[in-house]
Amino acid sequence: MNSLFFGDNLHVLRKYVKTESVDLVYLDPPFNSNAEYNLLFSNPTASGHRAQIQAFDDTWTWGEEAEQALAAVEENGGRVWQITEALHSTLGRCNLTAYLLMMTVRLIELHRTLKPTGSLYIHCDPTASHYLKIILDTIFGPFGFKNELIWKRTSAHSASKRWADIHDVILFYTKSKDYKWNSVYTPYEDAYKARFKNIDPNGRVWYDDNLTAPGLRNGFSGKPWKGFDPSEKGNHWKVSRNTIVALIGEEEASRLNTIEKLDFLEKEDLIYWPKNGGFPRFKRVLGPGIPVQDLILDIFPVNSQAEERVGYPTQKPLTLLQRIIEVSSDKGDVILDPFCGCGTAVLAAQKQERQWIGIDITHLAIHVIADRLARWAPHAKFEILGQPTDLAGAQELAEIDKYQFQWWATWLCGGQPFGGEQKGRDRGIDGTLEFVSRRGQHDWGIISVKGGKKLNPSMIRDLVGTVAREKASLGVFVCISEPTKEMEIEAVAAGFVELGGTKYRKIQIRTIEQLLRGEAVASPYLLTTAQQAPNISRPSKNRIKAIAPEELQKQRSMLLPIPGGLKSGKQRTLPLDEPLLTIQQDRKSRPPRAS
Known part of the structure; x- marks a missing residue:
């Protein structure tokens, strides 16, 4: 599985x-x-050039x-x-x-x-x-x-x-x-393939190559074969070892001497005998390509x-x-x-x-x-x-690492984390939603995530102000606890926004339990990471920079597969929800949780 x-x-x-x-x-x-290479050896307390490392x-x-x-x-x-x-x-x-x-x-x-x-x-x-x-x-x-x-x-x-x-x-x-x-x-270059101009009865494409090389030898490579003595021209037989190995394998090829290899090549129709006489030549056959x-x-x-x-x-x-x-x-x-x-x-x-x-x-x-x-x-x-699948798992993640919880909650409602690794500098924005409001027009929304148990109406008012300041279309407040009645009233008071001919609540509240049940954010067609459109226009000076495509890419650049020295005594690894008993064990397939 x-x-x-x-x-x-x-x-x-x-x-x-x-x-x-x-x-x-x-x-x-x-x-x-x-x-810089020498900085890799620096003491963790070294001063200077801290931004570089x-x-x-x-x-x-x-x-x-x-x-x-x-x-x-x-x-x-x-x-x-x-x-x-x-x-x-x-x-x-x-x-x-x-x-x-x-x-x-x-x-x-x-x-x-x-x-x-x-x-x-x-x-x-x-x-x-x-x-x-x-x-x-x-x-x-x-x-x-x-x-x-x-x-x-x-x-x-x-x-x-x-x-x-x-x-x-x-x-x-x-x-x-x-x-x-x-x-x-891998494919041959065209210049190399152009050498192969002959086709034999077996359909092989080939050209004739030297079967001898300069220099005298005293062993089998210097002996006569089929009436031809390479030593008379100061040469010796040069047999393509790779060809022999490819045909009969390394071990069998090592048992053959040069004369036996020549006999084998002739048997395989890999010797070319010139029509006008002269020394035999090697039929170099075009192979499937260049080995990696x-x-x-x-x-x-x-x-x-x-x-x-x-x-x-x-x-x-x-x-x-x-x-x-x-x-x-x-x-x-x-x-x-x-x-x-x-x-x-x-x-x-x-x-x-x-x-x-x-x-x-x-x-x-x-x-x-x-x-x-x-x-x-x-x-x-x-x-x-290993990801939370219920409220208890979400609460545990929020206690262990609030940023991982924010990122997870943002993705759970279809958004993207804001600000990459710039923890604590979010201007009230934990994530962004990108969606298509009508053909050729993209809009965006702001996500605010709260992992604590204490909630109050001022949090909704803050989100309303952030949405207005950043000129976003809507805002989503994600919380791990149940919102108060006063918070619901503040959200409703924010009114509606019309997008693509449909009215949506300007401020929406979603609990983690709602999102886990599949109660999605009400919005036009959301753009996920895989669906990110290339032609989102660059925002104006008054609009938050994070929605520019290059900034969206930076948001997804949080590669921290192994944490360094832990600054607290808490263990960052969550217990996995379900063990993988064996990699090759047959298990009933089920679709992944929607992201």
């Missing part, structure tokens, strides 16, 4: 993903590539969780602890060490979940890829590393006093030598006009994930993305008929993925686990 988990991926992996149940892991953990501090800081990770790795012991201890001793208790430690405990768990035939791909940037490779080498063993893939993620640009960085690194590891591998090819290379230049980043774009700044192109999944898994296999963000790996797995598990610690990401699947894979069946 496909599953989308809200929660800390370490908690989910340990409790809900069984050992050797996953065929392919892809992860793109957050890391602040924009920070604020995003890094928000995600990877030395704190309680880093200490717990250090203790967990030490308890695990072995070579992994030896390497980790060396890095910890060298770098000290800094942000980079926190990042490496928290990645280490998760990589250990991911290795556990992989089947013996499974593979892992980790997407990282050059500021930490070398450290991660040391850790992965230790976890996966000496034969685990297979490739360092280079993906060109941007076009050429200038850089100050250094080589311009235009690539990301993807490290490819396998759990054993017996791993899944499917041959995947470790330098990926033919997959371009998601640009601002791409239809698949959802607004995450680190969003990876769907074709990149599809290629990885195609190469290292089969239909029906289980794909796991523990940092699923905007869900590209999940969508790619769904499109390629794989099962999948996605994990993220933000409600925002979970709803972005649900919206994306609704648009691009409408028949997908999956469960969303």
